[in-house]
Structure formats: structure tokens, C-alpha cells
Amino acid sequence: MNEILKFKDVKYFYQTKTDEIFALNNINFQIEREEFVSIVGPSGCGKTTLLSLTAGLLKPSSGEILFEEQNKTDPSKIGYMFQRDYLFDWRSVWKNITLGIEIQKPKDKEEKLAKADELLKKYGLYSFKDLKPRSLSGGMRQRVALIRTLAVEPELLLLDEPFSALDFQTRIEVCDDVYSIIKNEHKTALLVTHDISEALSMSDKIIVLSSRPASVKDVIYPNLSGKTPLEKRESTKFPTLFNKIWSELTNEK
Amino acid sequence: MKNEKHTNFSVAHKKYLKRLKKDSFIIIFFRIFVLVAFIGLWELLTQIGVLDSFFTSSPSRIIKQIIVLAKNGTLVSHSLITLYETLVGFAIATILGYVIAILLWWNEKVRKIFEPYIVVLNSLPKIALGPVIILWVGAGTKAIVLMCVLICIVITTMTMLSAFMSVENGQILLLKSMGANKFQIFLKLVLPASMPDFISVLKINVGMSWVGSIMGEYLTSKAGLGYLIVYGGQIFKIDLVMASTTILCVLAFGMYYLVSLLERKYRK
Numbered sequence: 001m002n003e004i005l006k007f008k009d010v011k012y013f014y015q016t017k018t019d020e021i022f023a024l025n026n027i028n029f030q031i032e033r034e035e036f037v038s039i040v041g042p043s044g045c046g047k048t049t050l051l052s053l054t055a056g057l058l059k060p061s062s063g064e065i066l067f068e069e070q071n072k073t074d075p076s077k078i079g080y081m082f083q084r085d086y087l088f089d090w091r092s093v094w095k096n097i098t099l100g101i102e103i104q105k106p107k108d109k110e111e112k113l114a115k116a117d118e119l120l121k122k123y124g125l126y127s128f129k130d131l132k133p134r135s136l137s138g139g140m141r142q143r144v145a146l147i148r149t150l151a152v153e154p155e156l157l158l159l160d161e162p163f164s165a166l167d168f169q170t171r172i173e174v175c176d177d178v179y180s181i182i183k184n185e186h187k188t189a190l191l192v193t194h195d196i197s198e199a200l201s202m203s204d205k206i207i208v209l210s211s212r213p214a215s216v217k218d219v220i221y222p223n224l225s226g227k228t229p230l231e232k233r234e235s236t237k238f239p240t241l242f243n244k245i246w247s248e249l250t251n252e253k
Numbered sequence: 254m255k256n257e258k259h260t261n262f263s264v265a266h267k268k269y270l271k272r273l274k275k276d277s278f279i280i281i282f283f284r285i286f287v288l289v290a291f292i293g294l295w296e297l298l299t300q301i302g303v304l305d306s307f308f309t310s311s312p313s314r315i316i317k318q319i320i321v322l323a324k325n326g327t328l329v330s331h332s333l334i335t336l337y338e339t340l341v342g343f344a345i346a347t348i349l350g351y352v353i354a355i356l357l358w359w360n361e362k363v364r365k366i367f368e369p370y371i372v373v374l375n376s377l378p379k380i381a382l383g384p385v386i387i388l389w390v391g392a393g394t395k396a397i398v399l400m401c402v403l404i405c406i407v408i409t410t411m412t413m414l415s416a417f418m419s420v421e422n423g424q425i426l427l428l429k430s431m432g433a434n435k436f437q438i439f440l441k442l443v444l445p446a447s448m449p450d451f452i453s454v455l456k457i458n459v460g461m462s463w464v465g466s467i468m469g470e471y472l473t474s475k476a477g478l479g480y481l482i483v484y485g486g487q488i489f490k491i492d493l494v495m496a497s498t499t500i501l502c503v504l505a506f507g508m509y510y511l512v513s514l515l516e517r518k519y520r521k
Contacts, residue, residue: 055430056430057426057429057430075430075431075432076432078430079430080426080427080430080431082423082426082427084423086421086423086424086427088424088441088442088445088446090445090446090448091445099428099431099441100431102441103428103431103432103433103437103441104431104432152431158430
């Protein structure tokens, strides 16, 4: 295994007219290829900032972010999945999924389109291909958003609480789906969540952040038995780890 | 899941459909009734002498007047002149206003610099510029088209700019995370997302461009429907005023109808 992403002493300040907000303080961590990593932390601690930095939407105030050992981000290698699906109403499901390919105009466009087509078939959305997103349910929309993220074949997936807008049952189902899709496609994922059980059931590694200014408080390797996130929730170690992270987060206040 | 179109409706559903049908019948009936009653009453009151048709004209006299105008060719020539002025003004204002809105959206500084001027220009009654316009471009078609453009352009820019600005920020971030440049953000997101607002701008401009061209013709013209109206007023020929106004109504409605066809096509 080799590392795909590395944060080295990253600090970030938000500038506003009246204030300077110290969001991230000396963040250090790394992610290996095909690893599923979650970041948990108290709300407002700068989890989303961390993803924006990784995606290159923000630049660190100091420190370095290395992606594949390079000090620059490549949008075609990073797929960002947001809290909301942000599907374009005027485009069909297919046109939404191929949006990234349309923007990036990769050299192997035909292959990527074929791959997107295959993803749709594989994950049961093919018959909805020509429909507009408004006729899909919340869970399906989120699945379309995931396939849109995967269609550009990124090396690293950034997931910003992608399930938080869904109701509980759909959330568990989509969680299972997303997990198996990411594992099947051999992708690396960085998930931001405030839901401890979600982080535990999906991740190989959990990074616990402190409250603002956030720094890495703990790194946990859950190593739970079970194949799917749902099965992992049944694991005997689950409650112990849950309590451990819970106390780490609540000690903050 | 595709809904199977089923045909064996329940009694309640049949009742519901029947009521819908009845409601729409009532609406259409009274719509026509209002028009017929208005025209009929107008005609009747002038026939029995309650209204003086010298001042109010009457439907039959308007029709006679239109026939006269049609026969001697003035109907077509005057209508075409006004239609031409309106369409040219409409097109210039819509395109130019849209382009200005894009420029303002593109550059935040430019937008902030010009924002107060646009607000002032919007509240200025453009007709006040009439005499200046004639001094600048001379009396005639140019002045009329310019009046039309001035009336439509500010509202076009303002509406489109606010539509561009109200695009969901998260969707912009999504495109940025895919590596999109500003031009792609405009083309793939901002332009299609603001289409409904563009169609309402077109609808507003249909009305406003007619205001512009008729206003322009009031100020300075030797031909056109606005000219006929002013001329008719000056020689106390209310039939001519009313006939021209009727033709104006038909033309403006026709233009509005074309825009709504476009809207229907877009909605599909």
C-alpha cells in the first residue's frame, strides 16, 4: 500500500471583515490507496474545510497537502460528493452523470462514457437513464450523484456527509450501497461525518478531530468483523469503540 | 416504475373528472361572455344614443374603419412600420441587456461599480429622455427604436443578473471541484438554470417594447400605428384611434403568443 494523500502541518484561517477564524491547526495525517477513511469531529470544527482544501477549492494558509506526492490537486483525480446531490434538473440522469466527463474532456472520453454506462447498469439505474432527476427518490438521487462522482474515474473520493439529507432507513441502505460500490471499484475514500456509527461501520481508519481550531486528536482503526456496514454494526467491538469516540468528542465541551 | 395508464376509473374519480370539465367550461364560457357583453353593450349604448359615438366610437364603426384602412393599404403599411420598430427594439434590447448581464456576472468589481447606476436608470422614466434622443439620433425610426431599447434594456439586465446570481452556490462548487472554468460554469449551469427567468424577460419585453415604439411614435413619427392614434386624436377621428388600438392589441397578443409557444417548447 502506498499513500495517496498527505496533510503536512496544514493550518487554515478564514478571513472575514471583522474577524479571522482559526479553523485548522497543524493537521497531519495520510491516506493509503484503497483505504476508507472517515473524519469525525464536533460540529463546526472544520471538517468540510478539510475536504475543500483537499479538492483544491481552498488553499492552505500554511503547510502542505500532497496528492500522489505532488503539491497540487488534479480535479480529474479527485471526486467530490456533497451533502446534497446538486443534480441539474434540466438534464437527464445520463446527462447528469456524464457532466464531469463533459467538463474535463479527457482523452479517453469514449472509454469513460462506456464505463459510466456500465456503472448505471451495474447499480440498477439504467432504466432511469433518460428521466429527469425530479422523478427520482432521495436515495436514488444520491446514488446518481455517487455515479456522477465515479464517472470521471477519480483516484480519491471525497464524501461530505453524503447521507445526512436522507431518512434513516434510506440512509442505511444507501450507506451499504455506497460502501460496496466504492470497495468494488477499488477507490480510496475520505468521508466526513458527524455520525459516529456511520464512521465506524464504513471505515478502515477514523480520524478524530478536536473542536476549533481543529487538530487530529486520535486515529482509530476499527477493524470490525462483517462484510457490509450493516453487518459491522453487529460487531461486538462496535459499542466499545462507539463509546470511546463519543467520550473523545464530548470531552471537548 | 412507469405508471400503467389504467382505464377503469372508480365512480369518485369519474365524478372528479366531470367536475373538472364543468369548471373549465364555466371559465371559458364567462371569458367569452365578458367580451361579448362588453362589445354588445358598447354597440347598443351608442346605437340608442346613450353614448356619443363621436367620443366613444363603436364596435361597428371600428370594423368599418379597419375595412377602409385595409382597402387603401394603410393598415398593412402602418402596422408593418410599428411592428418593425418594435421587433428591432425588442431584439437589440434583449440581446444587449443579456450580454451586459453576463459581463456584470462575470466580474464582481465591475458589478459593484455599476450596481447603483443600474438602480437609478431603472427608476428613471425613460420617456423623459425623449427630447434628448431626438437631438442625438434625429427624428424618425432611429429615435423610436432607441426609445424602445432604452425602455427594455435595463429591466432585461436587472432580471437576468439577479437570475444569474441566484444560481445555487453548491452547484457552482460542484463544477469547480470537477475543474470547470468560469466559461464552463456559465454555459453548463448558469445559462440553463436561468432559462425560466429569460422566458419571463421575453414576456415582459414583449409588452415593454410596444410601449417603447408607440411612445417613440407619439414623440416623432410620420407613420405607424402610434402616429395614426395621435393623428386620429388631433382630427377628432376617434374611430381611427380605436381601430389602430385594436390592431395594436392583436399584434401585441400575437407576439406574446409566440413567446408562450417558445415557453411550452422549452418546458417539454
